[in-house]
Amino acid sequence: MKKMNRQELARWGEITAKGFLEKSNIQIIKQNYRTKNGEIDLIGLDNDDLIFIEVKTRSSKEFGFPEEAVDSKKIEKIEVVANDYVDHYPKNNVNWRIDVIAIIRNPYNEYYEIKWFKDAAS
Secondary structure, eight states: OOOOOHHHHHHHHHHHHHHHHHHTTOEEEEEEEEETTEEEEEEEEETTEEEEEEEEEESOSTTOOGGGGOOHHHHHHHHHHHHHHHHHSOOTTOOEEEEEEEEEEOTTSSOEEEEEESSTTO
């Protein structure tokens, strides 16, 4: 099994996160939503609440846990893109939050760990 490059690992992580969330009854409505202000990996619905999901995937803990890469600056950027989305797809009284899916995948086999951090902006 060949080791994935960064783009392959990131893509694998998004696909894995999407499947994980769908099994947790989250309806994914957009992937890789882009505006001039940035990108959100996944957008989902948890009942009536919108979730803007940042997926971070690493092949090891050597440079820290994946969730540590989602700092306050990254959260602020996600909030800007989330507001772009809400402005573009208006819905009355929309509640939304930012979640982080953190995945560590062994680069040499199929084993991985996944963690879901709900409401990462609070």
